[in-house]
Amino acid sequence: MQEELIKRAVELMEDGTVNRVLGWQKGQFVYDITPAVFTSADELKENFVYNDFCGDNLSKYLKDETEKEGKVLVFLKPCDTYSFNQLLTEYKIHRENVYAIGIECYGKADVELLRRKGIDGILDVKNENGTLKIATIYGDEEVPMMEAMAERCVNCKSKKHVAYDELIGEDGEVLDSNRFDMVEKLEQMSAQERFDFWQGELSRCIRCNACRNVCPACTCEKCVFDNPDSGLYNKAAADSFEEKMFHIIRAYHVAGRCTDCGECSRVCPEHIPLHLLNRKFIKDYNELYGSFMAGAEVGQVSPMVDFTMDNDAEPSIVQKGGAE
Amino acid sequence: MQRIGVFVCHCGTNIAATVDVEAVAEAAKSVPGVVFSADYPYMCSESGQDLVKESVQKYNLTNVVICSCSPRMHEKTFRKAVESIGMNPYMLEIANIREQCSWVHKDKEEGTEKAIMLMKAACAKATLNTPLTPGMLPVTKRALVIGGGIAGMQAALDIAEAGYEVDIVEQKPTIGGKMAQLDKTFPTLDCSSCIVTPKMVDVGQNDKIRILSYSDVEEVKGYIGNFDVKIKRKARYVDEDKCTGCGLCTEKCPMKKVPNEWNLELDTRSCVYIPFAQAVPKVATIDPRYCLKLNKGTCGICSKVCGVGAINYEAKDEIIEEKYGAIVAATGFEIADISRYDEYAYGQSPDVVTSLEYERLMSAAGPFGGHLLRPSDHKEPKKIVFVQCVGSREEESCKGGKEYCSKVCCMYTAKHAILTKDHYPDTDIYVFYIDVRTPGKLFDEFYRRAVEQYGVHYIKGAVGKVTPHKETGKLEVQGYDMILNEQMHIDADMVVLAAAVEPSHTARRMATMLTAPMDNNDFFTEAHAKLRPVESATAGVFLAGMCQGPKDIPETVSQASAAAAKVIGVLAKDQLVGNPCIAHPDELMCNGCSQCAGVCPYGAITYVEKEFRMPNRTTKMRRVAQVNEAVCQGCGACTVTCPSGAMDLRGFSNNEIMAEVDALCL
Incomplete structure (x- = not known):
């Protein structure tokens, strides 16, 4: 998924549709992710990340980003698209200055839940078919994704993207949560x-x-x-x-x-x-x-x-x- | 620094009996900012006002707090008083220690304590008051009258008489209203149509009055002096300008089985119709529910026989937009639905009728040409039972009746009894009543005539059951005579029910559009029950007739003329003084979210893109709210909606209100 997003982002930058990308940036740790604006393909390839810890809702950053010159690319998970629409309703986003790609999401992990299980000193987390393989300084651990999933994702309200210019992955339905x-x-x-x-x-x-x-x-x-x-x-x-x-x-x-x-x-x-x-x-x-x-x-x-x-x-x- | 003067009114004993006014004046002396306080028996009297004026000058007061009755009573009085000596009238604050204090407390100690709190709150607000200057508003010198019954016609005629243009919007094809459907009027027994049709003609011929019949008010925007109204002119499929009212189309129309609303569906009419001979405007209307041409594409006879080519099957509803300076609501009444009263067998037997249906049965223009016949077998009834208060004076929990007295029933029932006995002296008439209410000029004399001269049997009591017997054609009436304490059985030929009146079903929709308050029964509420009985609380909206409460014809006509006088008072001015207590946005704080525009009931808020200076010599375009000061009525809905607190109300700012709350609570 991450590679696919980077590839598409680079394409859109190269064909001039957008001049920068609002996405998620690697932190010091695998779970330590921050929103960031990428202005070149190199930056994207080096620092852009999309994994189980990319919970940040990027919509709010569009308020400032869309006031700037040129179009910005943003990746929106289904729940983020609701915020995006609400901000549009309140005239907070200049719609013409944003290119929104809806991306599928099956729930994000909450590192706190891992810590509560006594898992500390996390070095790396990989999701293999619904199981988190966690490398820590004390050794390897395995936790089912469902047990590490953030409360808001366990009780996900909607897998449907209510706004986007383009979709990567599947669109879902509004859920009975x-x-x-x-x-x-x-x-x-x-x-x-x-x-x-x-x-x-x-x-x-x-x-x-x-x-x-x-x-x-x-x-x-x-x-x-x-x-x-x-x-x-x-x-x-x-x-x-x-x-x-x-x-x-x-x-x-x-x-x-x-x-x-x-x-x-x-x-x-x-x-x-x-x-x-x-x-x-x-x-x-x-x-x-x-x-x-x-x-x-x-x-x-x-x-x-x-x-x-x-x-x-x-x-x-x-x-x-x-x-x- | 503010220099506040506090003036405490005794209002005779109205306040002084339950509030120690001297203690309030004394307590004021220790309130921050107060430099003078006094009490006086009647502050609103000229000498009381003089005390205020002299004190302002003597002590160089910057603010005045009057502790007295509700600001609805004397705020204007005191504002004018301080204005006369050069103080801005909005520097004056009223603490209501009468309606909100002395009148609702019995204990003098408690009352005094509360009066002191209210005084302190008013002082806290007064400290933050700022001088305000009202703007001037232009006046559109035209009036709108909603409803073309006797109330609407009278109001329109009086306004036109003063030289102003009036539009009457009437939802039916003709003006005239319920009065045109009545046979005679009490207590004089003059023919109703003989007195109402000249009025209709007057209205029709008056070149200042335009009748928009078969039309609905769709939208009302704006404010006193400047209402913008959208009116839907329903398609009548007949060109009003071409139609001569000859009636040939109504004769030739093959669809003759349409229930005739004019006769309360006691007979039928043609599909293209003129409601009655004296209709104004005398123009035919095609009923689109029944027309063969409109529904099936066949027929088309009316168009063929019309000599002037007035029929137009392609006609569409049309919305027209008009401007008015004042509006009279005269939406009238309906007869309440009484089908839920099974015991009276209304709906089970055609011989059980409402009083209005009885009017039509007696009327010369009615279904039987004025010959009183039973609807079932067209025979003369020999024994008639009248039942009073059907659906009136009843708890709402009991079958959804009306708690109020419908006011006109006692008198019209006496009228029905007298007229029936007059025309058919051998008829036996029984009237079951709870009370007979006859307060009015010549009313009781009229009722006594029915009893003494005509021998009508008035029975204090109630009817428990009406049972129609098919074989005999009789209606078995089981009643109870309260005075004799005995059950009664009457084999009647007809039963007439004095059904409750209720406001027109369009009234609530109209009130919402006019932002005019209503009571629980959907009657329009007057601005003051005693002193402003023909005005709505919404400025520029006036009330006439049954829409404000049950009343008879002379009362309706009086109220209509009074409403017209009020309208003329508005239209005669070239400019109106606006209300300076209106909303204004802080553009630096406004974030353009537009929630305030959504809640504004007056459409006073718009948005503009504006350039703002930003740090480092940059600028930024931002969307910000703007308030149209002429349209804003100062309701404050926007100020509580604004999440940033950017919207505020002059004269009632968030800070002023919070200062009052703090003074009360801290």
Whole structure:
């Protein structure tokens, strides 16, 4: 797959379709991958990588990249295409400046899950027919891919590419996933249990802002948390209330725009399951206003900011007598 | 530094009885920024206003906080007062310590504590208030009247009388409304069509009035003085300009079995039809549901017989766009669906009719030419039972009835009884009622005539069951006489049900388009129940007739004339003072996501590409929001939608609101 992507990228650069490539770059370790822009075939051949650890959603980088001269090539996994559409909906990407190649994806690995199995000092990981052959400084290990797969991939919402100029590999279908199971569990908790759960999770927050910085929905010119006039400006949580406030406000800000790409939880150095906040909103939307998937189409309007004459004057939540 | 003056009103005992007003004034003295405070029995009185004005001058106040009634009452009064001495009126803040405090509390200690909190919140906001200047808006000097019944016609005539152009949009092929369907009117018993048809003719002949019949309002955009309205002119397949109303097509049309809405489907009409002889405009309309030519491509007789070539089978619905300065909603009413009341056998026997159907049976232009006959066997009924309050004055949980009184039923039933007894003195008439309500000029006298002079049997009680007997053709009415406490059995020939009235089914759609509030029953809500009874809360939208609540003809006509006076008040101005409390975007923060444009109910937000200076002498094109200040109504939907906080509302900025909240909570 990696070779195929490089070959196609070089072709597109050579025929002048694009002048650079947004992709994934090798890091110090096999699992340590960063997004990068490649401007030559040599760079691509040397540093471009596509493996089980290429979880990064590249859509957000298009906001800045498509403002530059010339066309940029981007590789999008199915879930990334939803973010891509949502950004187009919000006028954040100049569509004419991007050439999007949809690539198939069967789920990405989470190195944390390997570490939790006591596998440390990882030198190399190879996927052979669904089994990860792991070389470590302590010897070789074998783990089935399913056991190392990130939660967001186990509960994959869609294998369908909702946007692309060209496809490499197979296109799939929207899936019936179990992604709301944990939300349901939280809903069934008592208020105190739920509070304790979130207190436990959010109290670990170190306000590194990684979740915000990686989030494709967080594309404001100036974030309210960076704006001294907003009344919400702070760099670090002063008390336990503020650490919750930051995440709750963030969840509200991306509500109806979040495509559930799961990047927030992936990048959190404290492993806070932030995606659960967003999924709770998505679940509520689906139940109160009918099924809605942000990014499924360009130009979609989220139910929270939608009102047309075709709708009944009252939202269904009023007729149903409010949320539980 | 702000210098705030706080003025606490007693409102007689309205406030002072449950709020220690002196304590509120005293507490104000320790609020940051407050340099003067006072209490006074009636702050809105001239001497009260003078106290405010003198204090502003004496203490060099920059802001004024009035603790009094709702700003809906006297905000204008006080704004004008401070403006008269050169202060910007938007530097004034009202703390509502009456409706939101003294009237809802009994305990004086609690009431005082809350009044102090509200005063502090108002001071916190006042500190951040900035001077605002309203813009001026132009006025389109034309009015739109929605609905061509008696309310709409009267409003249109009065507006036209003042010299302004009016369009009436009527969904039916003719104006006239329900009044044209009535036989006589209470309590004078004058012929309804004899008094309504001259009005229709007046409307038709008035060169300031344009009737857009067989049309629907499709879209309303804009605001007072400047409404942009899309009107759908439904295809009537007859050229209105060419048709002379001769009626030849209606005679020759072979499709004669179309249920006749004009007679409430008690008889039939032709497919190409003129609703009734005095219809205005007197123009034929082809009913596309039944026309053989339109549905099967056959027939075409009407086109052949039409001497002026007015028939056009190719006609299409047409959307026209018009501008208006003011709108009168006169969408009227319908008779509520009573088919769910099985016990009255409506729908099971043709001889159980609604009161409006009874009007048509009695009318000279009705299905039997004014001869009262039973629909089933066309025989004269000898015993008639009237049932009052069918679907009115009933809990909604009980079969979805209306909780309100339909107001006109008591009087029209007395009218039906009198007219029936007058024409057919040997008829026995029973009226089952809960109460007989006759508050109106000559109303009770009229009802007494029915009882005393005509011998109508009024029975306080209820009808439990109506059973149609096919063999005898009788309707067995089981009732209960509450006064005698006994069951009654009446073998009636006809049963007439005084069905509830309800707002037109188009009203909710119309209210949504007009952004005009409605109540739970879908009646339009007036801006103030006592003092602004003909205005909607939406500026520039006025109300007339049954769409605002049950009322009889004289009340409807009065309200229509009042609404017309209000419309004329708007149209007579060359410019209207705008509202300065509107949204404005911070372009440096706006990220162009366009969510605000989606939620704006007025279409006030557009987007432009704008060049911005960036670091290192570079520039960048960015998409940013722009608010049309004339269109924005200051609802604030955009400000809460904007994720960046780039959109803010003048006079109610996020910071001002947060300062109020902080003052209350911290």
